[in-house]
Amino acid sequence: MKIGIWLCGAILASLTLNALASENKDVPNLAANQVLGIGEVSFKRMVQPILHDYCVNCHEPGGKGYEKSGLDLTSYQGLMKGTVFGKVVIPGNSESSTFTKLLTGTNNGLKMPMGLNDTGTLDRQYILLLKKWVKQGAKDN
Ligand code: HEC
Numbered sequence: 825m826k827i828g829i830w831l832c833g834a835i836l837a838s839l840t841l842n843a844l845a846s847e848n849k850d851v852p853n854l855a856a857n858q859v860l861g862i863g864e865v866s867f868k869r870m871v872q873p874i875l876h877d878y879c880v881n882c883h884e885p886g887g888k889g890y891e892k893s894g895l896d897l898t899s900y901q902g903l904m905k906g907t908v909f910g911k912v913v914i915p916g917n918s919e920s921s922t923f924t925k926l927l928t929g930t931n932n933g934l935k936m937p938m939g940l941n942d943t944g945t946l947d948r949q950y951i952l953l954l955k956k957w958v959k960q961g962a963k964d965n
Pocket residue numbers: 875878879880881882883888889890892893895907909912922923926931934936937938939946
């Protein structure tokens with residue numbers, strides 16, 4: 825009987841762990857130095873999965889980021905359209921693009937993704953990847 829209960833617990837625990845592990849399965853698993861070695865960053869294969877896992881929750885119709893700013897991160901068109909106040913991506917310039925500026929520092933007290941963890945900062949390789957994509961012209965590739 826005791827073993828039965830223990831087994832149940834172990835199975836439940838592994839199911840939970842699997843669920844947690846698969847939550848981020850869409851994001852390419854790259855180390856920072858691999859990012860530097862990528863020739864051209866693909867929106868569809870690399871940028872969109874990151875937005876999907878870390879941003880879309882709030883930045884789709886009904887989400888609080890979308891409701892407050894109008895920024896829809898479910899598609900390339902939405903990202904390029906920007907917020908109700910204007911564009912957040914300036915192709916070729918990751919330093920002036922709000923989209924990438926907000927990932928490393930605050931802009932009017934805002935930092936994205938909001939409330940992600942204690943530091944509220946994406947993993948470095950994802951930040952590098954998003955910046956590189958903007959620098960390369962923010963293409964729909
Ligand atoms: C927990 C919810 C949440 C998540 C997750 C989130 N955002 Fe936001 N985002 C918001 C809210 C709320 C605003 C509007 C803030 C305001 O205007 O006060 C916003 C606004 C923005 C803006 C516009 C800021 C401006 O000054 O115009 C950008 C760009 C942005 N988010 C990018 C992102 C990116 C990129 C991600 C993922 C890496 C992300 N957000 C994840 C909630 C979120």
